[in-house]
Amino acid sequence: MRINNDKNASLNLQIIRSKKNMKFLKRLTPFTLPLLLAACGNDDLAEFSVQAPDTYEFSSLTDPSAPSSVDYKEATTRLMLIKELEYLIGSDYLQHVGHNSGKEAVLDLLNAIYQGGTKTNVTSLVNSNIYDKYDPENEEEPGKTAIRSIELETGDSLLQASFDDLTKGINLRDIMPGKGTPLIHQENSKDLFVGWSPGNKDQGDMPDYLIQTWFTGIAGLAVDSNAEGEADLSTKYYSVMDFKQLITTFLRGSIGYMQSASIHLDFENGLAASNNSDVTTPYTNLQHQWDMAFGYFGSPTNANLLELTQLKGTAYFDANNDNSIDLTSEYNFYFSDNAATRDADATLFDTRFHRNIQSGFLAGRALIDYQVYDKSLDPDSLKIELSQIKNDILDTWETSIAAKMIHHINIIAVVAPKWELSEIYNSSYLYHWSELKALATILQFNANSKIDIETLKDIHSDIATQPNKTNVINTFLKKLFKLREALTTTYNFSLEDIEFW
Incomplete structure (x- = not known):
């Protein structure tokens, strides 16, 4: 089967993204993702079309009376x-x-x-x-x-x-x-x-x-x-x-990140779940695993209908204008906010972290739903398709974390040499170093990270275990700049973006 999205690939399921919308890199426009399925090697079998919705809302295929099949409240x-x-x-x-x-x-x-x-x-x-x-x-x-x-x-x-x-x-x-x-x-x-x-x-x-x-x-x-x-x-x-x-x-x-990357979106764990109907719940086990990963990403369900400038730094969105904010669908949590912020701050508007993650979750969930009621898409083929989709999601998610690390390195380079001059510089230094250290630590929780464990050890050696406030602070900053260069190479960031982030 073939998946075609923004990259060249060769599987049987085609995911076709509208080219006319791709030029609006600063806007998350309404987005519908057609999934065209064709059986491998058999021209007599029919094609099927599946539409991924613009919002993360999916009706129940196991219990028609249920208001939704989506549940990531945990x-x-x-x-x-x-x-x-x-x-x-x-x-x-x-x-x-x-x-x-x-x-x-x-x-x-x-x-x-x-x-x-x-x-x-x-x-x-x-x-x-x-x-x-x-x-x-x-x-x-x-x-x-x-x-x-x-x-x-x-x-x-x-x-x-x-x-x-x-x-x-x-x-x-x-x-x-x-x-x-x-x-x-x-x-x-x-x-x-x-x-x-x-x-x-x-x-x-x-x-x-x-x-x-x-x-x-x-x-x-x-x-x-x-x-x-x-x-x-x-x-x-x-x-x-x-x-x-x-x-x-x-x-x-x-x-949140480990549960998504190494549990819910892992084929030896969450994605090994059954996609057969369960009369006791409004969702299949596989649907629920996918939903939990989306829940930990923490994005508003209607994010693809919002502009990046809205998502950046905005805590919540009252989608139905009822003045009652639903934390499960209308709040913009940490990883979602970071992905949108890095996109909005990219000087060449050349990153699509949030859009690609959100659209990947929509596409995967629509595909899982399709297989619930049409078993012509067999479990093995579903696994192949979901594998590429979830890999794209997690690669992009990790890349957005690396971009945030670069953001903190940039700020540290400015405030660290001045930490003794005022409490503002000192507190800013401690803040940005602490988040940089924590972000570097969580990279190990993705089993398929682009950074191997030995490289990660070297990264932590450079960041150290507390902010450097000694007379060798310039040596410390040089190590951070080398780390920035390494992240730029590993994640293919543009020089313009790393300077502006």
Whole structure:
């Protein structure tokens, strides 16, 4: 079978993309992807046409009474847990709790999100309000935790206003690499984790151990007092590095990116699922695996109808104008926002990260749906087609991460030499180094990464384990520029783009 998209390929299924729309590189226009299927080597068999929709909306083929066959609420819940953790770490509230109640109280709050999540049998966000531990004005209600991490325009509200409205029974820790899912790489028949020295820890324990270590660092900062003996709100969450950026970027990659790249879109795991109808759910197992990967990418379902300038840096889109924001379909999460931002900032408008990822998810899901009701597309042929589509998605996703690494290297080159001049330069240096380090760390969670594990070790050697503030900072910056050159070559970036990102 043949797939023809923007690249030359040779399989039996043809995916034809409208050439007239390809010149609008700054706009995500309405996009319909025809899939023309023809049986191999048999001219007597009919051709079939499948249309991929412009939005990620698919009716149920297993239960016609169901409103939709799409369900990735579990992925959205985890993305929201990470986002709420980001909000909590950066809040004055956490500093007040630390100042008044000590380190353990801070650790309890952080782990109420990370370990508790939406579980019901432990302290979590569905059975406790984590924001009532310091409430001098007595404004908080006991019980479930309302979502605080999303700032809304006047008149808008969240359809899922609290964590009780999201998927129950999940957290972040249980699916961390080394915990709920194995590490991908091995060395000498043992699990291998790259980026941070394990010391006397088992490498499989490192991802979770890092989170707890960084939590402890945050708790230590939160107990500080200022000269007046009050909570010191100036230190917040960074000292030698930006703990908030390290934690949240690392979690987004070790959970969202790894689950997509190495679980849900992997043929030995998620894509090995059956595509036969299941009367107990409005979707097949294979449909659900594909949907979960899309959910972790975190894009609005109507993103192909939006302009890149809209997607860049915009948190949500009220698609149906009801002033009620559905986090599962109308929110623009981290990886989606980054892909669109890198596209919008490309000086030659020559990248299509977001468009290609979104359209790939649409094409793959439409193809899976087709095979549900027409078995002339046999499972082996479906696997061949999905293999190329998912490879394109993951290659582009990884490339957008590499582009963001270049963005951080560019900023570090400007602010690092001036870190002693003002707190603005210092905090910016810590922020960009921390996210660069976290992004480099999550590259190992794609089993089919373009960067092999030995190269990744070299990358981490150059980035180091904390920002360089010594008299050899220029040597450190030279290493980062060489890293930028290597990323440019590996991912075929234009010189104009890497200078502007």
